[in-house]
Amino acid sequence: LLSGHSFRWKNDDGKFTGVIGSNVVELKKKGDFIISDVVFGDISESEIKKYLGLNVDYERILSSSSNDKYVSQAVKDYPGYYILGQDPYEVLITFICSTNSSVHNTRLKVANLSRLFGKRISGDYYTFPGPGKLAGLNEEEIMKAKVGYRGKYIIGTAQKLMEDDLLENLSELDDASAVEKLVDFPGVGRKVADCLLLFGYNRFNRIPLDVWMKRILVSLYGADPKMKYEEMEKFGEKKLGKYAGYVSHFLFELAREGMLPI
DNA sequence: TTCCAGGACCCTG
DNA sequence: CAGGGTCATGGA
Numbered sequence: 001l002l003s004g005h006s007f008r009w010k011n012d013d014g015k016f017t018g019v020i021g022s023n024v025v026e027l028k029k030k031g032d033f034i035i036s037d038v039v040f041g042d043i044s045e046s047e048i049k050k051y052l053g054l055n056v057d058y059e060r061i062l063s064s065s066s067n068d069k070y071v072s073q074a075v076k077d078y079p080g081y082y083i084l085g086q087d088p089y090e091v092l093i094t095f096i097c098s099t100n101s102s103v104h105n106t107r108l109k110v111a112n113l114s115r116l117f118g119k120r121i122s123g124d125y126y127t128f129p130g131p132g133k134l135a136g137l138n139e140e141e142i143m144k145a146k147v148g149y150r151g152k153y154i155i156g157t158a159q160k161l162m163e164d165d166l167l168e169n170l171s172e173l174d175d176a177s178a179v180e181k182l183v184d185f186p187g188v189g190r191k192v193a194d195c196l197l198l199f200g201y202n203r204f205n206r207i208p209l210d211v212w213m214k215r216i217l218v219s220l221y222g223a224d225p226k227m228k229y230e231e232m233e234k235f236g237e238k239k240l241g242k243y244a245g246y247v248s249h250f251l252f253e254l255a256r257e258g259m260l261p262i
Numbered sequence: 263t264t265c266c267a268g269g270a271c272c273c274t275g
Numbered sequence: 276c277a278g279g280g281t282c283a284t285g286g287a
Binding site: 004005095096098099100101102103104105106149150153183186187188189190191192195208209210211212213252256 | 266267268269270271
């Protein structure tokens with residue numbers, strides 16, 4: 001929940017509180033179980049499970065790279081490190097916010113967008129503003145959310161979504177066609193497109209190549225730093241297997257914690 | 263103060 | 276196509 005692909009959760013002494021859709025949810029870990037408490041809203045347990053990414057064959061995914069020493073180390077260090085099943089639209093906008101920005105800073109931007117332009121659910125919790133709302137803002141207004149130069153990209157992407165909701169039928173496209181469509185959105189390059197495919201559509205083969213993953217692939221797996229994006233991504237898929245994107249998320253976390261020799 | 267962050271975009275050569 | 280500079284913002 002705090003790993004840098006969802007930006008809306010806070011942790012108070014083991015109690016995680018966040019917004020899923022128009023619901024405020026609290027999560028606690030008790031032994032091998034997750035206890036969920038819907039503070040506000042009517043989200044079902046199965047929807048929460050789906051959001052938490054629990055409807056996947058976790059063991060099978062992890063065992064696909066069990067012969068890789070870095071992945072198996074990461075799996076040991078982060079048991080239960082799931083990729084969430086988030087709303088694609090929210091993933092798209094939040095990862096536009098993430099460009100050239102730290103995870104911490106991205107959280108601030110997402111919180112600002114929600115507080116300023118979302119609907120208040122209860123307490124200090126707000127829905128994430130929909131495309132209609134964001135499309136109607138001008139640059140001056142959205143700058144209040146401290147999104148910086150990404151403001152015009154967010155507005156532009158929201159407006160494009162209002163004309164043609166590509167996200168609805170993206171599932172019908174193969175990876176290459178989906179990426180081709182996605183990079184047409186302002187503020188969306190190959191990396192953000194991959195984040196959407198991995199985190200929003202759970203296409204677990206996609207590896208978002210950020211600065212960390214590039215460093216990892218170059219210094220640990222022998223990739224050539226001069227490889228272009230697609231080439232290095234294919235290289236990573238070859239090294240990390242069918243669920244390369246899923247397991248790369250473990251490596252990302254290890255690297256961020258300074259636990260990889262890169 | 264300077265540098266960097268889960269990059270994208272635009273301009274040159 | 277490759278290589279650069281630029282873009283807001285906050286934390287280290």
